[in-house]
Amino acid sequence: MTDTVVIALFRFLDKAKTIAQFLGGEVREYRPDIFSEIFPHSKRIVVIMSMGIVVRSIAPLLKDKWNDPAVIVVSPDLAYAIPLIGGHHGANELAKELSVLGIRPVITTATESAGRDSVEGVGERCGCDIVNRESTRQVNAAMLDIDVPVFSVNGPGMVIAGPDVSILLKKGEYTVGIGCRKGVKKEEVLEAIRIALAETGVVKDDVLVYATTQKKLNEIGLTEAVSSLSGNLIFLDDETINAQTGLTSSRATKIGLLGVAEPCALAVAKKKHLIMAKKVYGGVTVAIAH
Helix, strand or coil: CCCEEEEECHHHHHHHHHHHHHHCCEEEECCCCHHHHHHHHCCEEEEECCHHHHHHHHHHHCCCCCCCCEEEEECCCCCEEEEEECHHHCHHHHHHHHHHHCCEECCCCHHHHCCCCCHHHHHHHCCEEECCHHHHHHHHHHHCCCCCCCCCCCCCCCCCCCCCCCCEEECCCEEEEEEECCCCCHHHHHHHHHHHHHHHCCCHHHEEEEEEEHHHCCCHHHHHHHHHCCCCEEEECHHHHHCCCCCCCCHHHHHCCCCCHHHHHHHCCCCCCEEEEEEEECCEEEEEEC
């Protein structure tokens, strides 16, 4: 199955083939269970039929805007392309692509319809992922009224950002949470990370970010280790760490935290799923999520 699927009622299949050929996608005839079948495996879905049918069909399948595919509805006369979900996550751009075929995009996301940019749009253009995704609501809302500044920081360095500041980093699929003893050496951290990545089959270049508690701000060995990997290390506050769930027990409760490695990895992960629960390597604890 390709990333792009065009679904249509039988009477509109010829039109679906035209769109699929243009997008490099495949055509599927509508049936009641078609969305359940393709939703988990597709990134872009174009549907030629009544929007009401589509809404009722996909409603039980929706999870969140970061993981759901982009879905646009094209009117049966091929006059309009309407992003239904995932406007900032590919649907708006998909609708605009179809304008080449004479199909008019109908954009309803506030920033784009006002001719403004969005955090997601900036991230896509610069090939970055958004680490603190909750921030996009506040930043996108601010973009409607002002020109929100964009700061580029070349590492090694540290960024301490509030909840209304979006942090964009190079694209990556995995997050690495790190806990360590006081005074840990750079070499200890590097060896722990090397072993953990090898055990999970994760390539260093696929790591989006390394994360730890703000209580480790002064651990030079930790910061130097991540810097030598050309990685991004962020320090999370206690509230963010303690908001995570599904954690194994931890001695970090002695310092007021539910844990360090696991909740830090989960807090900045895209899918909030641990692929490696915390493991201890000498004085360093590592967990990996995606």
